[in-house]
Amino acid sequence: MTNQSITQKLANPTRFMSLSGAILPWLAGLAVAVIVFGLYRGWTAPPDYQQGETIRIMYIHVPAAWLAMLGYALVAISSFGLLVFRHPLADVSAKAAAPIGAAFTLLALVTGSLWGKPMWGTYWVWDARLTSVLMLFFLYLGLMALRSSIEEETLAAKLTAVLALVGVIILPFIKISVEGLSVPWLGLEIPAWNTLHQPSSVFRSDGPKIHASQLYPLLYCALGFTLLFFALHMKGMRNEILRRRVKALRIAEVDRARAAEAAAPAE
């Protein structure tokens, strides 16, 4: 028992419900507090010398874009956990993460579009970054549609997990689409594609390229929305566990009713 890993300990849904029930209110409260602080810092930061006041959109657009990808990574890791380790909560996690990831992807697309019109002169261009994020959104919708189209839950979980793992190729595609990829020791050189979207300003090998007065609000907002993402995910997992308990009880009731019906003539 003492050698159990955290994931093994949390494999018990009852234990997960008890632990998450205690953590969730604090996590949600902390998320809201950090978001409010981050947005306050963002709205009191000086305007950008090029973007002007539209820099304010970046404080919500960038976290949404990060969480769109983090959400899919979570779906993919959970799917891997289901297919390889058969972790009892892996499918619950994958199912709960999909709509939340889809919502953040939608927000990244909409806020990016609303930023693009005044800055680029257009709401949308079919360039590599924007198109690959749109594909990510459709991938989320595809995962949810596939799962809901199959009644047998175990089969739905496995097929959705396979699609999620196949679709994980979209993540490096989104990253490489703007920045390219250079791995000299492998002889790999993928050039950046022709795109309007600027490369990352924060996570760079030569350090962040934005001023501290804008960087810190952005990081606070990213932290706050990440905490919110995990609070929503935890709530989604709790709902899914309850849904499965309800389903199990209903099936047991139907089975008992059938057994009683079958036994009645014999008596």
Added chain:
Amino acid sequence: MDLGPHADFILASYAVYAVVLAALAAWLVYDGVHQQRLLDDLEARGATRRSRAGRAEKNTKP
């Protein structure tokens, strides 16, 4: 606070953000309450899972 000539775009971004996240949170809270109510109803009717019911049955057998 003067948001300049692009104020509509900035305010629209925050409005969409607030609406989507509020709707997502509200749906999750509603779903949780709904599932808990269904579970409570089933348990109040004496429904138990097969394994638990089976164990109980086994324990009562002589």
